[in-house]
Every structure is written in C-alpha cells, then in structure tokens.
Amino acid sequence: MRIVLGVGGGIAAYKVASLLRLFTEAGHDVTVIPTEAATRFVGVATWEALSGHPVSNSVFDDVHQVNHVRLGHEADLIVVAPATADLLARAATGQANDLLTNTLLMASGPVLFAPAMHTEMWQHPATRANVETLRGRGAAVLEPxxxxxxxxxxxxGRLPEPEAIFDAAIALTQGRSDYQLPLAGKTVTISAGGTREPLDPVRFLGNRSSGKQGVALAVAARNAGASVRLLAAHMEVPPPAGVEVVEVETALQLREAALAAAADSDVVIMAAAVADFRPAEISGTKIKKRDDAADPVISLVRNPDILHELVEVRDAAHDQARRSQLIVGFAAETGDGEGDVLAYAEAKLRRKGCDLLVVNHVGTDKVFGQDTNAVVILSRSGSEPQEASGSKTEVSTAVISRIGYELNHVSHRA
Known part of the structure; x- marks a missing residue:
C-alpha cells in the first residue's frame, strides 16, 4: 500500500518516527511530507533514513514530477500525525501553501488525522468546527x-500511541468502522501482576501471577486510544511502551495507588492477583530455623477489599463523571464440592458490585504464567455471559472491546 505520512509541527512529531517504522515493517511504501515547522522537531534526514525516500515540503522540489498533484493521486492512504490546530485549520479551509496541504487537496483515497495539541486548543470552538468540517467531507479525525x-x-490533547494510529489507519483502509478507536480520549487504570506480603526481610507470601494478562490488557487499551496507567506488582514481563507505570509491592500499596489513580480514570481494571491475607506481624530480622525452638506460627490478617472499595468510592461520588466510571474486576476461581467456578464468580460479582467481572478457572497449570487464557465476562447489567479464549492478547482485545461497548451503550452506572 502506498501511504503519504504528513507530519505536523508539534512536539509529538518524535512519536511519528515509530509510526513510520510500523508502516514500513508491515510492507507499506511510505512517503513522508513534514511541514516546515515539523522539521524543527525531527530533521529531514531521519524521515529519509526511515522511509527510504527523499523528503521535501516544497512544491518547487522535483517540479518535473508534479509532486503536488501526483502524491495525492497515487496514495492509497494519507495519515497526518501530529495534526496540529494550525494544520487542521489549513486543511479545513482548503489552503495549499505547502506540499502537504496541496497533497491533501489532491487526495483520492482515505485520509486520517491524528490530532495533538494543548487541551485548550483542542476544545476551542474554532478547532472543533474545523474537525467537524473535515469529518463532514469524509476524513477520519481521531480523538486525541x-x-x-x-x-x-x-x-x-496527547497524540494517540503509534500502535493505535497504525491500527486505526489499517481499519480505515479496510472499510471498518472501528477506526474511531473505542477508548479514544479515555483514561484507563489497570493493575497487573501479583502482590507480595513480607514475612521478614527475606520471605514473603505471594502468588503465581506473572502479569502477562495485565500487560496484554494495557497494550489493548493503549491501541484502542486510551491513556493507560499500569499499577505493576511484581511482573515477570516488562511493561509495554506508551503507558505510565506505577510500581507497587503489597496489597496496601496497591490499594493506595488504585484509589489515587481512580480519581481521574474513566475505566479501572483490577487484573492483579491481590493477596487476601497478610502476616499480622513482620519480623525485622530473618526468622531462624533452630533445632531447640518450636515451629513458628504465622498469624494472618485480612487485606482490604480494593475492588469493593473502588466501587463504594465511585458510587458515593457527587460528580456525574466519576459516577459513570466503569470498574472491571478479575476473578481467579476454582470449583469445589459446594459450587462450580461460575457460581462462585456470580456471587462475587454481586458482592463486589463492579460492572464487569472477568472470570478465570485457575489451577497449577492453568492461566498463571501461561501465554493462553480462557475467560467468561459477566456483567452487572444482566446481559448474557461472554466467552473469550486464545492468546492473552486475543483475550485482552475481547475484554477491551467489551469495555468500549459498555461505555458507549450501557448507561446503568449513571
């Protein structure tokens, strides 16, 4: 596919180098057209090296090739990122004062704008009118x-992550309607990994969680256009690029971080495996094993129910934005003689009061540390349980897609 990548003059231009790499590694032929202002942030040499093509922003270079006409005619797709307030205004009013705006006027294929600017600029009536004008003409304009x-x-006002823009661009060329990105403009907090409760300076009570599912959720949310905050508790995998990371160790630390992060989050996903109990006392020195001493007895106390507390805080809020927050829990369950996995999970959903509960059937060789997963998504709204299985990436995509649906179609939280 022949792509024209227009680069606007904003600080986020440095991120577009990663977007260019994604396009070229996928086998697409990319011509980069930066504005004059964009070259003050990222030089022409960078764009030429990454694209493999000469780069210019002037209609007077290679005049014999009539680039100001040819590039727009030949492009299967034009992507503009970052689309600054100035660039959106020039495109909306049909100006043609550089190679990029000329190319936009000659476009015969789909056009995708990925805006990035300060909040006040994005929310200004002039910018909003320009966006609606461009959308009215058939261009796709992502929410920042x-x-x-x-x-x-x-x-x-942040530029969506390069992976999210890439996914939206491909969706647009395939005629799919999901190019708008279901979580664009949303802030999503996700907990991942497993908490550890110290017994002494050496030992701890922990669990088998690797953090793989939480990291996959963070990637899926980021690719859906969200600004992602990852509360990481002892993960065996590195956090993904493009997300904010807050490291925690214990359940109490996770509680503090989750309550703080939830204050400005549209969605909270509690995927971490949180210890239900912690030692009542923590030894300041290593507990010794002595032949002349009795076996130690470890007393446990209950940890706070973070998920339930998040729901209580949300429901007690006075502002409508906080009350419309969507909270998602994860339940790692095993069946026993008194009930199966789903029975315990449905009871937990009622007890916790969260909007969605993602249920795992866990065991020694199931879920924890594995690359695949199978879940059932239960909803407080009473809709039919939804099953998802496959790689943890595929499961995460299904969960994030369901969250997008709940945000846009279900109003029971308001």
Whole structure:
C-alpha cells in the first residue's frame, strides 16, 4: 500500500518516527511530507533514513514530477500525525501553501488525522468546527488521548500511541468502522501482576501471577486510544511502551495507588492477583530455623477489599463523571464440592458490585504464567455471559472491546 505520512509541527512529531517504522515493517511504501515547522522537531534526514525516500515540503522540489498533484493521486492512504490546530485549520479551509496541504487537496483515497495539541486548543470552538468540517467531507479525525502534555499540563490533547494510529489507519483502509478507536480520549487504570506480603526481610507470601494478562490488557487499551496507567506488582514481563507505570509491592500499596489513580480514570481494571491475607506481624530480622525452638506460627490478617472499595468510592461520588466510571474486576476461581467456578464468580460479582467481572478457572497449570487464557465476562447489567479464549492478547482485545461497548451503550452506572 502506498501511504503519504504528513507530519505536523508539534512536539509529538518524535512519536511519528515509530509510526513510520510500523508502516514500513508491515510492507507499506511510505512517503513522508513534514511541514516546515515539523522539521524543527525531527530533521529531514531521519524521515529519509526511515522511509527510504527523499523528503521535501516544497512544491518547487522535483517540479518535473508534479509532486503536488501526483502524491495525492497515487496514495492509497494519507495519515497526518501530529495534526496540529494550525494544520487542521489549513486543511479545513482548503489552503495549499505547502506540499502537504496541496497533497491533501489532491487526495483520492482515505485520509486520517491524528490530532495533538494543548487541551485548550483542542476544545476551542474554532478547532472543533474545523474537525467537524473535515469529518463532514469524509476524513477520519481521531480523538486525541488524554494525559500529560508539554510542561506540567494534563488533559485531552496527547497524540494517540503509534500502535493505535497504525491500527486505526489499517481499519480505515479496510472499510471498518472501528477506526474511531473505542477508548479514544479515555483514561484507563489497570493493575497487573501479583502482590507480595513480607514475612521478614527475606520471605514473603505471594502468588503465581506473572502479569502477562495485565500487560496484554494495557497494550489493548493503549491501541484502542486510551491513556493507560499500569499499577505493576511484581511482573515477570516488562511493561509495554506508551503507558505510565506505577510500581507497587503489597496489597496496601496497591490499594493506595488504585484509589489515587481512580480519581481521574474513566475505566479501572483490577487484573492483579491481590493477596487476601497478610502476616499480622513482620519480623525485622530473618526468622531462624533452630533445632531447640518450636515451629513458628504465622498469624494472618485480612487485606482490604480494593475492588469493593473502588466501587463504594465511585458510587458515593457527587460528580456525574466519576459516577459513570466503569470498574472491571478479575476473578481467579476454582470449583469445589459446594459450587462450580461460575457460581462462585456470580456471587462475587454481586458482592463486589463492579460492572464487569472477568472470570478465570485457575489451577497449577492453568492461566498463571501461561501465554493462553480462557475467560467468561459477566456483567452487572444482566446481559448474557461472554466467552473469550486464545492468546492473552486475543483475550485482552475481547475484554477491551467489551469495555468500549459498555461505555458507549450501557448507561446503568449513571
């Protein structure tokens, strides 16, 4: 596929180098057209090296090839990232004062804009009108991600992660409607891994969780356009690029981090394996094994129910935005003589009060540390249970897709 990649003059231009790499590694032929301002952030040499093509932003270079006409005509897809407020305005008003805007006017295929700018610029009526104009003409304009911007500012206006833009671009060329990204502009907090409760400076009570499923969820949420915060508890896999990472060790630390992160989150997914109990006392020195001493007795106390507390805080909030927050729990269950996995999970869903509960049937050789998974998604709204299986990436995609559906179609939380 022949792609024209237009690069606007914003600080997020450095991220577009990764987007270019994704396109070329997928076998696409990419011509990069940066604006003059964009070359102040990333030089022409970088774009030429990564694309394998000469790079220019002037209509007067290679005039004999009539590039200002040819590039738009030949492109199967045009992607503009970052699409700054200025670039959106010039595109909406049909200006043709550089090679990129000329190419946009000559486009015969789909066009995708990935905006990035400060929140006030994105929310300004002029920018919103320009976006609606472009959409009205058939262009796809993604919603920006929400999160840290230049300086200390934070809010909607971040460039979506390169992987999310790539997925949206491919979806657009395939005629799919999911190019809008179901979690665009949303902030998602995800816990992953397993907590450890110290007995002494050497030993701890822990579990078999590797963090693979939580990391896969973070990738899927990021690729769906969300700004992702990962609460990482002793993961065996590295966190993905493009997400904020908060490291925790114990259940109490995870509780503190989760309550703080939930304050500005649209979605909270508690996928970490949290210890139900912790030692009542922690020895300051290693517990010794002595022949003349009795076997130690370890007393346990109950850890707080973080998921239930998140629901209580959400439901007690006065502002509508917080009350519409979607909370997702994970249940690692085993059946016994008194009930099967789903029976215990349905009881847990009622007890916790979360909106969705993702249920695993776990065991020594099931789920923990594995690359595959099989889950059932239960909903508080009473809809039919949804099954998902395959790789943990595939399961995560199904969970995130269900979350997007709940956010856009289910209003029982409001």
């Amino acid at each position: 991600a929400s999160g840290r911007l230049t300086g200390s500012d934070s809010g909607p």
